[in-house]
Each structure stands twice: as C-alpha cells, then as structure tokens.
Amino acid sequence: MSYEQYTDKVIEHFMCPANVGSMPNADAEGQCGDPKCGDFLTIYIKVKDNKIEDISFLVFGCVAAIATSSMTTELVKGKTLEEASRLTDADITKALGGLPENKLHCSVLGSTALKNAIAKYYTKPAKSQSIVNQGDESAMKE
Numbered sequence: 001m002s003y004e005q006y007t008d009k010v011i012e013h014f015m016c017p018a019n020v021g022s023m024p025n026a027d028a029e030g031q032c033g034d035p036k037c038g039d040f041l042t043i044y045i046k047v048k049d050n051k052i053e054d055i056s057f058l059v060f061g062c063v064a065a066i067a068t069s070s071m072t073t074e075l076v077k078g079k080t081l082e083e084a085s086r087l088t089d090a091d092i093t094k095a096l097g098g099l100p101e102n103k104l105h106c107s108v109l110g111s112t113a114l115k116n117a118i119a120k121y122y123t124k125p126a127k128s129q130s131i132v133n134q135g136d137e138s139a140m141k142e
C-alpha cells in the first residue's frame with residue numbers, strides 16, 4: 001500500500017504520533033489485537049476527577065494502526081470517562097480525514113483498547129476497595 005492512499009492527517013500521525021510510550025503509573029490499561037493482521041495495541045490511562053488526565057499507547061502495527069492509536073489518544077485526553085467511552089472507530093476515522101477501505105478495521109483497535117482500559121479502571125480492586133472503605137466510613141459515622 002502506498003502513502004498516496006492515506007490522508008495528510010494519517011501521515012502526520014504516523015510520522016509523528018502523539019502520546020507514545022508505556023505509562024508505569026497508569027491507573028488502568030486496555031488492549032486490543034486483530035488476529036487476522038497481528039496488529040496489537042495497548043492504551044494506558046491516568047484518571048483524575050473522573051477525567052482522562054493522561055493517556056499513552058504502545059502499538060505493534062501498520063501505518064493506519066499507528067495513526068488511529070495516536071488520534072484516539074488526542075481525541076479523549078481531558079475528556080470524562082463517560083465521554084471517552086462513547087468514542088467510536090468512525091469518530092477516529094473521521095478525525096483522520098478517512099482511511100482506505102481495507103484499513104478501516106485498524107481504527108477498531110483504538111476504540112476497543114480505550115473501552116477496555118476504562119472498563120478495567122472501573123473494576124480494578126483499588127477502586128472497589130475505595131468504595132467499600134467509603135461505605136464503611138459512612139456506616140461508622142451513623
């Protein structure tokens with residue numbers, strides 16, 4: 001596949017992706033892989049006041065996988081978890097000015113890995129423990 005088939009925005013995010021790297025102090029991470037092509041994405045999120053304070057990614061993948069991963073992080077940084085969880089692969093593709101037909105599936109990695117990270121954030125033991133502790137505290141005050 002030649003570069004001419006991609007929009008300038010896709011090339012921009014492929015050549016200089018935003019928010020690349022692992023995040024050792026992440027509150028949660030989510031993955032998504034495509035078994036057909038072998039591409040694999042991990043998204044890391046740091047959450048503060050119910051908003052995505054920081055986000056980064058590591059991807060093993062094609063030009064479109066790199067560009068869509070980068071765009072995913074840009075679209076949801078600073079958004080609430082509810083807003084971010086509504087991001088679709090079509091939103092990511094649109095923000096990049098489109099993708100070739102045979103590369104549309106690449107944008108699914110970003111939206112799915114993000115949703116998985118948010119789901120893990122809500123279900124991780126520390127959060128459950130926090131809720132239990134808050135319940136215990138209010139019970140003690142009564």
Ligand code: FES
Pocket residue numbers: 034037038039061062063064065103105106109
């Ligand atoms: S070719 Fe499968 S994610 Fe890009």
